[in-house]
Amino acid sequence: MHRVILAAALACASAAVALAEDKAGTVKTELYTVVDGYKVDGNTMKGFRTWRAAACDRCHGANQEGLVGPSLIASLKVLTKDEFKTTVIEGRLEKGMVAFKTSQQVMDNLDNLYAYLKGRSDGAITRTKVEELKE
Numbered sequence: 001m002h003r004v005i006l007a008a009a010l011a012c013a014s015a016a017v018a019l020a021e022d023k024a025g026t027v028k029t030e031l032y033t034v035v036d037g038y039k040v041d042g043n044t045m046k047g048f049r050t051w052r053a054a055a056c057d058r059c060h061g062a063n064q065e066g067l068v069g070p071s072l073i074a075s076l077k078v079l080t081k082d083e084f085k086t087t088v089i090e091g092r093l094e095k096g097m098v099a100f101k102t103s104q105q106v107m108d109n110l111d112n113l114y115a116y117l118k119g120r121s122d123g124a125i126t127r128t129k130v131e132e133l134k135e
Contacts, residue, residue: 023045025037025043026121027124029122029124031044031114031115031118031119032044032115032116032118032124032125033121033133034119034124034125035133037124037125037126037127038126038127038129038130039130039131039132039133040116040119040125040130040131040132040133041132041133042133043060043111043115044112044115044116044119044125044130045112045116045130045131045132046109046112047109047111047112047113047114047115047116047117048107048108048116048129048130049109049117050106050112050113051113051116051117053105054100054103054105054106056072059096060072062128063128064117064120064121064128068096069095069096069097071129072107072120072121073120073121074115074121075121076114076117076118076120076121077121078087081118083115084114084117085110086107086114088100088103088110089107089110115129
């Protein structure tokens, strides 16, 4: 039963992203703007840079699909923004995730990191390596 509800929720979320894409290949949400699946707004680019600097890929994989840590593509479909922030700030030591509350770059870019990962999870950002939109 839970799988059916989750599948329905995922289908609705995917449809919402697809509906937001215009003819020019632009997806714009309150969190991020993506063009052609890999060109992102400045704040989302900061999130990508934070992802790289914090070396999150060591545990979550280069494509955010999981390694020793869980898939963030899947996790960000169910975690709220507040739950994501709490997890990053406090860590999950029992599962091997360190806390990032002492990382100034992560703390300064927590919303941007969420935007990048949410864009990946939503399917709006189709490549793991992104470029900043030139305005």
